Amino acid sequence: MLTLEMIQQAQEALRGIARRTPLDPAPKLGENIYIKAENLQLTGAFKLRGAYNKILSLTPEEASRGVIACSAGNHAQGIALSATRLGIRSVICMPAGAPISKVEATRAYGAEVVLVPGVYDDAAREAERLTKEHGYTFAHPFNDPYVIAGQGTIGLEILEQLPDVSQVVVPIGGGGLISGIAYAIKHLKPSCRVIGVQAEGAASMEQSIRQGRPVELGSVATIADGIAVKRPGDLTFQLCREYVDEIVTVREDEIASAILALMEVQKTVAEGAGATPVAACMFKKVDTTAGKTVCVVSGGNVDVTTLSRVITKGLSKAGRLVEITTKVMDKPGGLLQLLQVVADTGANIVTINHAREAQLSDVGACIVTMVLETRNSAHVAQIREELSSRDYPLL
Template identity: 45%
Template sequence: MAARPTTSSAERVAVPVPATPVGLADIEAARSLLEGVVRVTPIAGARALGELTGTPVWLKCENLQRTGSFKIRGGYTRIARLTAAEREHGVVAASAGNHAQGVALAARLLGVSATVFMPERAALPKVDATRGYGAVVHLRGETVDDAVAEATAFARETGAVFVHPFDHPDIIAGQGTVGLEILEQVPDVATVLVAAGGGGLLGGVAAAIRARRPDVRIVGVQAAGAAAWPASLAAGEPVAVTGMRTIADGIAVGRPGDTTFSQVSSLIDELVTVGEDALSRALVHCLERAKMVVEPAGVAPVAALLEEPARWPGPIVAVLSGGNVDPLVMLQVIQRGLVAASRYLTLRVQVPDRPGSLASLLARVGGLGANVTDVAHSRVSGPIPVGEVDVEISLETRGAEHCDRIVAELEAAGDVVTVTGGGRPGTGTGPAENGRARDGRS
C-alpha cells in the first residue's frame, strides 16, 4: 500500500521533504550522542538474494548491535536527554524484549534505575537478558499493548519517566541513525526495506534517507498477522487491530503511535505485509545462506524479498533489526521454514498387503534421494481396496523440484500417491499429476 504518491527517481529529487516530527538535524544530533555507545553495525553482502533478485542485496546487521537489536539507539537517546530531576525517579518501559534490553542497558550506562513490563509469554532469554542488564522486570498481560498500559500506570504512580518503545521523537531520532549508516555503507542504494512494528525504526530510517537521498525507495514490511499499518494508512490516522497472531512478536503492535504515524505516512513509499510461512522461510534462509541468527521480526524485509524478488530496484538494503530469538521458538520456526521451502514431504501411498511391499517402497524412495524420517502403516485408514494398505511416509527432500520428481516417479511406477504435507511452497501439496486430487487440490 502506497503511503506517498509514486514518482520517478528524478521527480522525487526535486520534491522537498515534508515536515515531520523528526528531521535530519535531530538524527544527526542523536548520532553524536550515541558515538562510542552503539556499534556501527556491519553491512553484509547477500549473494543468494542478489542472484534471486537480479540486483545487489545488502543486509544491515542490527542483529549484531549491542543487546542484539537496534533498540539501544533510541533507548539511550531518550534517557540521555532526561533532566537530572527526571533521572532521580528512574525510567519505566514496556516491551516484548528488544526495547526492554535496550532501555535496561542504556539506563545502566547512564546510572538510572529501570523497571520494565513485559508480556507474560515474553521469550525467557529476553526476560533473563533484561534482568541481566540490571532492570526490575514485571510480567503482565498477553500483548505489548497490555504491558504498555501497565507501564504507564506505574509511571503515574511513581513518577518514573515512561520510555515509549517507539512513539517519541527521541526514540525515532536514535533509530534513524541506522539510516545514516546505510547511506555511508551503500552510497548507491536504491531501495531500503525496514520492518514495521510501531514505526520508530521505519520512521527514523525514512527521515535520514529521504533528507539526503530522496530518490531512494523506502519500503516498510509488516507481519500480516499483526498488520495495523495498512488500515491506518488507508484511513489517514492510526487504527487499532485486534486478534494479532504472528511469530514476529517484535513487530506485533496493535496500533501505530500518533508521532510515528505522522512520520511514517509522510515519508515511506510503500508498506507490504508478509505471512508466517514467508517469515519462517526467511529465517531459515538467513541461517543457511547468510550465516546470521535473526529473530522472526528481524527477517521481515528478507521475507518480502523472497516473496517478490523482482519488485524493487537495486541495490537493495534489507535491515535485519534484531537477533534475539528464543531457541524453542527458533526450533519451531526452522521446522516451519523447511516445510515452506519444500524441504519436507509427507506422502500416503497404497501398496499391496504382502511381505516385502513396504521394504520395496522405502527402497525406491531412498533410491530417489529422499531421507525417510517416519513411517506409518495402516489397513483401516479410509476406503482402501481389499488387499491393499496405506503407508504414510515423511521425507526430507532437497526442495520443490525434488518433491515433484519423487511423486512423479512413484506414480509412473503405478503407485497411488496422495501428498498430505510439504511439497510446493505455500500450497501444502505437490502438483496434481494425472488429474488426481491431492488433499483438496485438483
C-alpha cells in the same frame, strides 16, 4: 518534533555506545541485496540506539523517578542496559509470551521485569498503569521523538556506507525504526525509496495508512514477535504517511524461509521481525532489479526453541522437508516396496508411521505417513509423481 539535527546529535551521543553495524552485499539472497546487520548490535537489536538516546534526554528529576518501558524484548534490553549504565532504575513490562531468552537478557541487564498476560499492547497498558501508580518516567518504544531519532542513526549509517543505495527495506511494528530511517534518508537523499514490511498477521501500520488514520487490530499473531503491534503510534503514523513510499506484507512461511536463508547463506541469525525485509525481497514483494537494495535486519534475539520450529517451517516452504501420506497393501513386503520407491528418488526418510487401523485405510490396506528430506520443490513434485505412477495414492 523530530528534526534531522536531532538524528545527527543522536549519532554523536551513541559513539562508543552503539556499534556501527556492517552493511554487506548478499548476492545469494537476490539481485542487488545488501544486509544492514543490526542483529549484530549490542543487545542483539537496533533498539539500543533509541533507548540510549531517550534515557540520555531525561532531566535529573525524570531520571530520579526511575524509568519504565513496555516491550516484547528488544526495547526492554535497550532500556535496561542504557538505564543501568547511567545509574537509573528501570522497570520493564513484557508480554508473558515473550521469548525466554529476551526476558532473561533483560533481567541480566539490570531491569525489574513484570510479565503481563497478552501481547505488546497489553504490556503497554500495564506500564501506563504503573507509571500513574509509582510516578515512573515512561520510555515509549516507538512513539517518541528521541527514540525515533536514535533509530534514525541507522539511516545516516546506510547513506555513509552505501551512498548509491536505491531503496531501503525496513520492518514495521509500531513504526519507530522506519520513521527514523525514512526521515533521515528522505532529507539527505530524497530519491532513495523507503519500503516498510509487516507480517500479514500484524499489519497495523499497513491498514492504518490505507484507512488514513491509526487503527487498532483486534488481535495479532506472528512468529515475528518484535513487530506484533496492534496499533501504531500517532507520531510514527504521521511520519510513515509522509516519508515511507510503500508498505508490503509477508506470510509466516515466507518469514521462516528468510530466517533459514540468512542462516545458510549469510551465516547470520535473525529473529522473525529482522527477517521480514529479506522475506519481502526473496518472495518478490519488493523489486530489487532497479538498484542497490538494503534490507535492515533489525534483530537476532530469537529463542532457540522458536528457532527450531521456524527452521522446520522454512525447510517445508523451500521444498526441503515434506510430509507424504499414502496407502500400501497389508501384505509381506508391502512397506518395503514403498520404501524402495522412495529411496530410488533420492529422498531421505526422517520419520515414518505405519498404521493398520486408521480411518482412511481400507480392509487389506495400511496408511503410511512419511516425513522426507528433499532437495527442493521440484524434487518433491518428482516424488509425488513417482508414487502416483506406482499406484500409491497421495492422501
